Amino acid sequence: MNEAVGPDALNALAGEARDRQAQFVNENLRRIFLQIYRMVGNVADAQDLTQEVFIKALQRQEQLRDLEKAAHWLSRIATNTAIDFLRRHGRVSFVEIGELPEPVSTPISASPEQAVLRAERAAYLEEGLRTLTERERAALILRDVEDLPAEEVARRMNCTKATVRSHIANARMKFRKYLERRKT
Amino acid sequence: MRHPDKETLALASGGDLGWWRRWRTQRHLAFCEDCRLEVEAFRKAAAVLREGSEPPQDLDWDRLAMEIKANIRLGLAAGEIAGPAREAPRRLGWRAAAAMAGVSMVVVSGLLVVAPFAPRSRAPVEAGVTAEATPAGIELKGSGGKLTVVGRAGDTVTVSARSSGSVAARYVDSDTGQVTIANVYME
Numbered sequence: 401m402n403e404a405v406g407p408d409a410l411n412a413l414a415g416e417a418r419d420r421q422a423q424f425v426n427e428n429l430r431r432i433f434l435q436i437y438r439m440v441g442n443v444a445d446a447q448d449l450t451q452e453v454f455i456k457a458l459q460r461q462e463q464l465r466d467l468e469k470a471a472h473w474l475s476r477i478a479t480n481t482a483i484d485f486l487r488r489h490g491r492v493s494f495v496e497i498g499e500l501p502e503p504v505s506t507p508i509s510a511s512p513e514q515a516v517l518r519a520e521r522a523a524y525l526e527e528g529l530r531t532l533t534e535r536e537r538a539a540l541i542l543r544d545v546e547d548l549p550a551e552e553v554a555r556r557m558n559c560t561k562a563t564v565r566s567h568i569a570n571a572r573m574k575f576r577k578y579l580e581r582r583k584t
Numbered sequence: 585m586r587h588p589d590k591e592t593l594a595l596a597s598g599g600d601l602g603w604w605r606r607w608r609t610q611r612h613l614a615f616c617e618d619c620r621l622e623v624e625a626f627r628k629a630a631a632v633l634r635e636g637s638e639p640p641q642d643l644d645w646d647r648l649a650m651e652i653k654a655n656i657r658l659g660l661a662a663g664e665i666a667g668p669a670r671e672a673p674r675r676l677g678w679r680a681a682a683a684m685a686g687v688s689m690v691v692v693s694g695l696l697v698v699a700p701f702a703p704r705s706r707a708p709v710e711a712g713v714t715a716e717a718t719p720a721g722i723e724l725k726g727s728g729g730k731l732t733v734v735g736r737a738g739d740t741v742t743v744s745a746r747s748s749g750s751v752a753a754r755y756v757d758s759d760t761g762q763v764t765i766a767n768v769y770m771e
Contacts, residue, residue: 573591
């Protein structure tokens with residue numbers, strides 16, 4: 401027998417869905433932002449991509465029933481979105497002082513010297529990461545920076561553990577070579 | 585002494601070898617300082633990457649988070665207005681396309697072989713349909729309606745009925761001399 405659903409019940413359901421969405425965003429926002437930031441190397445792109453990832457995820461409400469599973473699923477979307485971004489942009493992302501986004505810098509605590517040092521350091525690392533392919537870069541960041549086990553990296557990158565190991569080894573060798581070349 | 589290759593040492597630096605390769609590599613490292621230094625260099629490079637991958641210390645996270653959340657809400661609202669995105673039509677893989685082509689050929693060949701020998705079906709003659717020659721022309725009546733093949737008023741119309749079930753009307757236009765023949769077949 402069908403029960404009639406009144407407007408109050410519909411409002412309550414909509415409210416519940418909104419609360420669930422808000423909880424999902426609050427619990428995962430920082431983690432996903434940092435994951436993407438480490439992969440793309442700058443705040444402005446990381447912000448855009450984080451927004452994109454959450455919008456994609458929240459448009460599929462049925463995936464949010466199990467929040468723990470949804471968090472894993474979200475990480476995979478984030479990884480793929482970042483890899484797509486790196487591929488589209490040819491892994492180029494220059495960080496210049498003038499390009500540092502307005503809302504994230506607090507001019508009182510950061511001196512111009514610190515900003516210069518930070519920008520130089522970021523550009524230095526970015527140049528090293530640009531010597532890697534998108535997938536090598538993703539594997540290296542997920543394994544060595546995010547500290548995820550190789551199995552989880554493979555799951556997120558949708559490939560086998562052997563492939564991930566190969567990506568990680570190549571990435572470590574190339575990145576180390578870059579650092580040594582810059583030292584000399 | 586045979587040293588492990590660089591790939592093995594790179595994986596060993598992060599504990600990413602399988603148990604057998606790990607055991608062999610560790611045994612080697614216990615006696616080989618060169619390889620130990622190699623592994624250490626990989627670890628240092630990873631540490632440099634880790635340190636440099638942290639977001640700026642002056643990142644105003646609360647403000648940034650607020651901005652991201654607002655943009656997410658905006659994006660979701662825009663998505664609701666635009667409606668769900670349509671999925672692009674899936675393209676057939678070459679295997680599916682080849683299979684479909686094969687099936688189509690079999691069906692077409694079958695039709696070509698069978699069709700010439702199959703008797704053509706005729707539309708059933710509806711019971712109660714009659715043809716009648718009237719002053720207006722030839723009239724077909726049935727199912728509460730009628731169809732009239734109109735003759736030319738004023739001219740002499742010759743109407744003939746055949747046993748095969750057709751009715752013909754012929755007349756000659758007195759002005760132009762044009763002959764008009766109308767045949768009505770009942771099927």
